[in-house]
Amino acid sequence: MQIREVPKLRSAHQKCGDCPIRHRAVCSYCDAHELAELDAIKLYRDFDAGQEIVGEGELTETLGSIVTGVVALHKTLEDGRRQMVGLLFASDFIGRPLRPIAPYDVIAVTPVRMCLFHRSQFEKIMQKHSALERRLLEMTLDELDSAREWMMLLGRKTAQEKVASFLVILARRNADLAKRPLTDGLVFTIPITRESMSEYLGLTIETVSRQMTALRKGGAINLIEKRMVEIADLDTLIELSGDGSDPSGWSRQAQPA
Amino acid sequence: MQIREVPKLRSAHQKCGDCPIRHRAVCSYCDAHELAELDAIKLYRDFDAGQEIVGEGELTETLGSIVTGVVALHKTLEDGRRQMVGLLFASDFIGRPLRPIAPYDVIAVTPVRMCLFHRSQFEKIMQKHSALERRLLEMTLDELDSAREWMMLLGRKTAQEKVASFLVILARRNADLAKRPLTDGLVFTIPITRESMSEYLGLTIETVSRQMTALRKGGAINLIEKRMVEIADLDTLIELSGDGSDPSGWSRQAQPA
DNA sequence: CGCCTGTTTGATCTACCTCAACTGCTGTGG
């Protein structure tokens, strides 16, 4: 559990200007001067897949952005039941300024590189320059919308709809990142295990597996590998996801205005 | 449905200084000067119980704080399944700056008085004075935590645990507002119908009713009236709610630093 | 090769849903 004891520090000290998440992360509204201030205090750190980044209830002395990789937020009940409450990707921000105690586990799902700041230093800069604060507010509002969409999924959707919805989200994100339209034939990998999927969707691992097979047999998807999906029939998949015309949501990836 | 056409405008133009939510709302960090600016553009509006304040997918031209009353946020699937995704009380903020399209219905559960601002005016002031923005960020982060706690409830808790959890939240909030400790004997009213409870908890109305009876028969609560609950045995109730020692959460009402 | 982890598939069980009836209030109108 405490692999965290030996954090890797490979300080591949990259200039912020070249950063792959420069235009989407919390720093995206910063001007050159502000960026320089952040640059001076930032710190890269790598985590292995499966490694715990922060434990539920812990005091966190750092916060920062995901540069590469996928991170999951988990809550656990005493008897071990677990629910994923966030799934974060490159450019997403981890840690809550002014709220030092983590209300959930933070776990690297794939190998992850973080761009970290010390809490107090970051908070100081944030109070000085509103660009950071503004962007963080935007990102938090988007997270909140996404959490609410997820609540609808957890509370009211069937197992089939949950799994289909999850695949649509992943497909959207992948099409987005590849700057390609979301169409039949799109192939992407599911970055998490079936077990994590079940924790995301409020199901058991068996039910997730059965629904994946059902979607495959129903012609909505092809399973190229267990973790590699091809969208065979997007319309069907969206239909099965329960939010057909999807007026509001899911696309948290909305461009930052 | 469109009772909204005839909004009451009773402009009981109250000074911000006397406002009951002055020290908790989005404006709580504002100094006298900033407050005066807000005062100049604010507008009170009252809504009846059951009235729709904003519809899902609508463009909202106003945002603001709840002065009195209870407000619910709902999402609806095409086939009519509904999930409550937020339950807001006095001093909570409604509306998302920079995000004009509402991703959910906003409905007055009790009679509600709102303190409203025009979106563009509010955003302008917000960009000028960071006090507003800072407080809004804090409140949004707290909402997000609360949404995540709720996800845990929806995804993993049993019907019994859901209902017990809901009662504990209400009890906490009531004890808080009354500035009294949370103990056996506390009496409070449930501000929503059984139907709304079921939409909050991702259950049916019948299951909610059955679990209320079970909690009563189990000696955890007394039902003074259908909507009025006495905490008979707080320890049992918390035990049944599933998060016994509750390390992290539920207490979104944390004092603003 | 055999072990381990992740995944699939099958058989059964149960918590919660669905459908239906009934109770108690409150308001309305003859």
Next chain:
DNA sequence: CCACAGCAGTTGAGGTAGATCAAACAGGCG
């Protein structure tokens, strides 16, 4: 003042989606 309609809530009987328990399979790795 009573009849009764309408709504919120409760209770019961039976059905089902998804959980649980169990077994088998596939791929990677020492």
